Amino acid sequence: MSLNTKVDFNYDDNQWVIKPIGEIDIYTSSVFKEEIVNAFENRKADLVIEGDHLEYIDSTGLGALISVLKMLQETEFKIYIDNIKPNIRKLFDITELDKLFVIRGDGDE
Amino acid sequence: MNNDIIVVTIPKKPDYTSMIRLISSSIGNKVGYNIDEIEDLKVAMGEAFILSYGKSSDESIEIEFQIHKNKLEVSLHWNITGGNEESKEAALGRMIIESLMDEAYYTDEEIRLIKYID
Numbered sequence: 001m002s003l004n005t006k007v008d009f010n011y012d013d014n015q016w017v018i019k020p021i022g023e024i025d026i027y028t029s030s031v032f033k034e035e036i037v038n039a040f041e042n043r044k045a046d047l048v049i050e051g052d053h054l055e056y057i058d059s060t061g062l063g064a065l066i067s068v069l070k071m072l073q074e075t076e077f078k079i080y081i082d083n084i085k086p087n088i089r090k091l092f093d094i095t096e097l098d099k100l101f102v103i104r105g106d107g108d109e
Numbered sequence: 110m111n112n113d114i115i116v117v118t119i120p121k122k123p124d125y126t127s128m129i130r131l132i133s134s135s136i137g138n139k140v141g142y143n144i145d146e147i148e149d150l151k152v153a154m155g156e157a158f159i160l161s162y163g164k165s166s167d168e169s170i171e172i173e174f175q176i177h178k179n180k181l182e183v184s185l186h187w188n189i190t191g192g193n194e195e196s197k198e199a200a201l202g203r204m205i206i207e208s209l210m211d212e213a214y215y216t217d218e219e220i221r222l223i224k225y226i227d
Contacts, residue, residue, distance in 0.1 A: 002127075026159050027123040058126070058155045059205060063198040087148055094208045095201045 003028035007039050015046040021053040024061030033064035037071065046077050051084035051105075062097060069100065080104055115174040119158075121167060121187075129158050129172065133183075136174050140181050140226050149209040150181070150224055156202040157185050157220045163199055164217060166191040178226070180211075185220045 003022040010017050016039050024032050036047065047068070065079075072079050083105035084092070092098040117132060119125050133154040137147035161170050165187035175182040206213050212223040 023127065025123075025155065026126050026162075056130075056152075056155075058152070059159060059198040059201040062201055063196075066197075087152075091152070091205060095204050 003032060005032055005035050007035055009039075009043060009045070010048075015048055016040065016043070017048050017050055019050040019053060023056040024054065024064065025056065025058045026060045029058075029060040029064045032061065033067060036064075036068050040068075040071070040077075044075065044077060047072070047079045049079065049081045051081055051088060054084060054088055057088055057091060059095075062091065062095060065101070066097070078102065111176070111178050113176045115176075117172045117174075118169050119172060120169050121162065121165060126155055126158050130155050132172075136176075136181070140176055142224075142226070146224070153206045153209040153222060153224075154183065156205050157183075157222060160199055160202050160206075160215070160220060161185050161187060163196060164191055164215075164220075165189065180223050180225045183222045183224075187218055190217045 003020060003024055006017075006019040006021065008017050008019075009015075016036075018036055018039070020032060022028070040047065049065070065081075069079055079101065081092075081101050081103045084103065089098075089103070092101065092103060115136060119129060130151045134147050134151045137150040142150065158170065167187040167189040169187070171186045173184045173186065175184075203213075206222065210222045210224050212221075214221040
């Protein structure tokens with residue numbers, strides 16, 4: 001399994017919804033980051049990472065999210081991480097990135 | 110299965126990281142880990158492969174799994190050492206490895222990980 005990322009703008013909520021399907025790893029993380037950055041540059045808005053189909057993330061994937069967070073910190077916009085699976089949530093907890101990101105949903109949906 | 114050894118040589122290319130996770134899961138299953146323990150091994154091995162990137166200039170990484178009665182010992186080894194380049198993600202990788210494995214040792218040419226078998 002590799003990674004397929006769906007990037008859609010939600011006009012009702014005025015935010016980007018980014019849905020990674022598969023695995024964000026050392027092979028896929030740079031393209032994943034690029035797709036988010038391109039979307040944000042195309043239209044400045046909040047970003048929602050919809051994590052219900054994210055199966056795996058490694059430190060390079062976490063690094064990609066951190067650099068997106070840093071990019072947003074220079075703006076008024078926010079990044080939210082929704083509905084990640086327990087195995088992914090565990091990695092945010094271990095690395096204490098749960099304190100840096102707004103993680104929503106109970107994580108086992 | 111006691112003292113069985115499995116050795117795999119894998120090209121040091123990003124697209125092989127999923128293969129390492131798959132092999133690790135399979136061996137974790139073989140030694141009797143539960144689903145969470147298999148996931149922990151898989152994730153730690155993915156991180157160990159990434160760490161070996163910064164440390165090695167070799168074209169491939171040799172991975173040896175030693176199955177003991179009470180533990181699985183894994184070493185990732187390479188022959189040509191690179192710079193001691195530590196990316197910011199490397200710190201995250203180490204945190205993940207050290208949280209998920211029982212023991213972790215790093216040298217310039219090897220990463221050695223141990224996870225106990227209950």
